[in-house]
Amino acid sequence: MKTTICLLAVLMFLPACQTTRTVTVVGMTDYHSHAVPFYSEGERGQGGLARALAYLREAKSRPDTLVVSGGDMLNKGVPTWSDEYECVEWPWLNGVVDVMALGNHDLDYGAEKFERCREGLEYPLLSANLVRGDGAAYFQVEGRPYVVKTVGGVRLGLFAVGGPDMQRLVKAENLPAGTRWTDAKEVARKVVRALRDEEHVDAVVFIGHQLSEDDEALAREVPGIDLIMGSHSHQKVELRVLPGTRTYYVSPYQYLAYLAEVRMHFRGKKLERVEGGLVKLDGTKKEDAETAAKVAELQRVLVAKRPERFEVLGRLTKPLSDEGVSTGAAEVGTWATEVWRRAAGVRAFFATSAGFRAGLPAGEVTVEDFYGAIPYRNVVVTAELTGEQLLEWVSLIESKKGTDGYSQRSGVRYEVKDGRVEGLEVLKDASEPGEGYERVKPEGVYRVGTTDFQAYVAAGYKEALSKARQVERTGLDVHELLKEALRKGSPRG
Incomplete structure (x- = not known):
């Protein structure tokens, strides 16, 4: 009877007898050497490599599961672990991670050290648009700039590119000798075409390293990508379909505070549905005991060797949250930009949200806590803008709301109605904020401040500031200004 039903189903073009399969993709990204549990989202003791490895190993023990990494395993300068141990823990992921994308910070210590790190890996690295002089991809697996995995009878194609922002951030001298970047979208088109038409994969997964807005543009302009595992922007985004596309997107925040777990359901060779989301690695998740012991011992040695990084800078009576850092006024961003504004003597100050990677805890704040929250070195830049500018x-x-390019600020206030900025006001007196605000006049001239990253590197802003007058790169170090404020207990100590 079953044979007859199946035969009838085939003759009637019905899918009743097609095999259903589920492939699970578990993703980590933007680890940035955070081996030790850390302060995140208002709670201490989040994340940590021991928790992540326990979860990933358990996931890997289940059938039809792949583990992918979006890269940025290092971070020069912050945390101290990165400078001291560099890639010591990369091989711990052997047998767990199936494939990793190159991140911009993976080249922080130069190509020579990167290659030494790579030698200890049993899993491949990908970045299809980093090419040699002859145009061939620098990273290849069996002569191809992508990976095809057959999992539970399903063929998955996985690939990565380094997006425009990554290309800007990697210093030319840190790239492998003789390599260069090519256009990420064009390369992605060729790779997806090859995966679909030549490899005949059943689904395409992108694990590359680029800003979330570039991920969205890629999904719109390169048809055939089923799933994007977001990285680089450090955003916490639950699984969703990107607007105007059929591409699913998920982004597991940063530092192993979260992982992404996505289940792809197939009927025959057709991807029918995708489900899953983020997994928070908090205290409810067990640690891998062996990894926890290794991390604890290495951290003990590190604290003894670099005690200055674990000294207390100051105390806060209340935490400074980073909640909403890419969508509105976050407490840590408002505090920092106000400190910088006062020091620069300007009427308004702006700093991209990318510069804020965590909040600051209540109670004692150590040097390491501070750098974990605000890791990137910058100096203050001041300029004169007209009201129109x-x-x-x-x-x-x-226009950059919801991305790393959004900006924290102080000294200005306004409303947004129907996507338009209205009622823009600025402080009347830079030295006396108690005097209140005044309406910005188009013909007026206002001295403002920002970071040198926003002034000279950040897309859109650097072009806008190039039209300003009296642009001055000051000697004011943003880190030193904030550390001094913490030592003085300002503003909330």
Whole structure:
């Protein structure tokens, strides 16, 4: 009877007898050498490599599961672990991670050290648009710039590219000798075409390292990508379909505070549905005992060797949260930009949300806590903007809402209605904020401040500031200003 039903189903073009399969993809990204549990989202003791490895090993023990990494395993300067141990823990992921994308920070210590790190890996690295002089991809697996995995009878194609922002951030001298970047979208088109038409994969997964807005553009402009495992922007995004596409997207935040777990359901060779989301690695998740012991011993040695990084800078009576850092005024961003504004003597100050990677805890704040929250070194840049230019600048900020390019600020206030900035006001007196605000006049001239990253590197802002007058790179170090504020207990100690 079953044979007859199946035969009838085939003759009637019905899928009743097609095999259903589920493939699980578990993703980590933007680890940045955070082996030790850390302060995140208002709670201490989050994440940690021992928790992540326990979860990943358990996941890997289940059938039809792949583990992928979006890269950025290192971070020069922060935390201290990275400078001291570099890639000591990369081989711990052997047998767990199936494939890893190259991240911009993976080259922080130069190509020679990167290659030494790579030698200890049993899993491949990918970045299809980093090419040699002859145009061939620098990273290849069996002569191809992508990986095809057959899992539970399903063929998955996985690939990565380094997006435009990554290309800007990697210093030329840190790239492998003789390599260069090519256009990420064009390469992605060729790779997806090869995966679909030549490899005949059943689904395509992108694990590359680029900003979330570039991920969205890729999904819109390169058909055939089923799943994007977001990275680089450090965003916490539950699984969703990107607007105007059929591509699923998930982004597991940063530092192993979360992992992404996505289940792809197939009927025959057809991807029918995708489900899953983020997994929080908090105290409810067990640790791998062996890894925890290794991390604890290495951290003990590190603290003894670099005690200055674990000294207490100051105390906060209340935490400074980073909640909403890419969508509105986060407490840590408001505090920092106000400290910088006062020091620079300007009427308004702006700093990209990318510069804030965590909040600061209540109680004692150590040097390591501080750098974990605000890791990147910058100096203050001041400039004169007309009122019209200031409005354009603030409008640019709002156009980047929800991304790393959004900006924390102090000294300005406004409303957004129907996507337009209205009622823009700026402090009347830079030295006396108690005097209140005044409406920005198009013909007025206003001295403002920002970081040198936002002034000279950040897309959109650097072009806008190039039209400003009296642009000055000051000697004010953003880290030193904030550390001094913490030592003095300002503003909330």
